[in-house]
Amino acid sequence: MKNEYSYVIDDYVKKMKNELGVDLSLILVIGSSSSSKVIVNWSDIDVILVVKNYNFDIVNKIRKISKGFPVKIGTTIYSEKEFVNKKIDPKTYYHLYLLKNKKIELQYSKSELLIPDVSFEEIKNTHIPYLNWRMHIYKRYFLYDNLNKEQVKAIYKMTYLIMKAILILNGYTPKNYDEVFKTYSKVFGLEYYDYEKFISNYINDNIEYKSIIEYAKKFLMSIVEN
Numbered sequence: 001m002k003n004e005y006s007y008v009i010d011d012y013v014k015k016m017k018n019e020l021g022v023d024l025s026l027i028l029v030i031g032s033s034s035s036s037k038v039i040v041n042w043s044d045i046d047v048i049l050v051v052k053n054y055n056f057d058i059v060n061k062i063r064k065i066s067k068g069f070p071v072k073i074g075t076t077i078y079s080e081k082e083f084v085n086k087k088i089d090p091k092t093y094y095h096l097y098l099l100k101n102k103k104i105e106l107q108y109s110k111s112e113l114l115i116p117d118v119s120f121e122e123i124k125n126t127h128i129p130y131l132n133w134r135m136h137i138y139k140r141y142f143l144y145d146n147l148n149k150e151q152v153k154a155i156y157k158m159t160y161l162i163m164k165a166i167l168i169l170n171g172y173t174p175k176n177y178d179e180v181f182k183t184y185s186k187v188f189g190l191e192y193y194d195y196e197k198f199i200s201n202y203i204n205d206n207i208e209y210k211s212i213i214e215y216a217k218k219f220l221m222s223i224v225e226n
Contacts, residue, residue, distance in 0.1 A: 026050035
């Protein structure tokens with residue numbers, strides 16, 4: 001079923017094709033926007049974009065197109081050479097793995113573009129250092145005496161990203177907030193966190209800081225102990 005994000009994605013793809021022409025090689029929408037579980041006024045549209053050659057004329061065109069939408073569009077850009085040779089980040093590895101296993105759909109690809117084949121072993125090899133780096137940042141937040149609203153949001157997002165990485169390393173393939181929090185709670189026995197309530201409170205500037213901080217502490221200790 002189409003939602004307002006779907007129409008933005010359709011328009012984005014159309015404009016990228018028109019503006020970039022033969023320089024455009026691939027468009028892949030990832031994250032929550034690749035599923036039906038988006039949260040209005042919260043979810044961004046995350047995109048992996050491959051272009052024939054990376055240059056700043058292309059970057060300027062992409063920036064101009066992306067700014068013309070009511071939803072924030074976060075774009076990861078690769079040249080064909082980078083993409084084919086797997087000079088890509090852990091997030092891209094993971095979503096190529098999802099694409100290979102038909103968990104998400106490709107929005108556009110040139111017929112001659114070779115899309116890298118990604119194995120689960122490569123996912124593990126890229127996500128272990130990614131997880132360790134996230135954990136290092138996560139622990140730093142608990143050194144602050146007082147957290148502002150943006151730092152509280154950062155703790156929430158980091159909780160989600162670390163949970164997601166742990167699930168991926170254990171063979172699960174979550175695509176959005178809903179799948180991450182529900183699956184993690186079921187698999188590891190940690191109490192479920194009502195992320196939708198947190199987001200609603202945050203958007204309405206009615207954030208109750210203590211709940212996410214206390215939950216994050218429990219989550220962190222459950223990882224450290226294991």
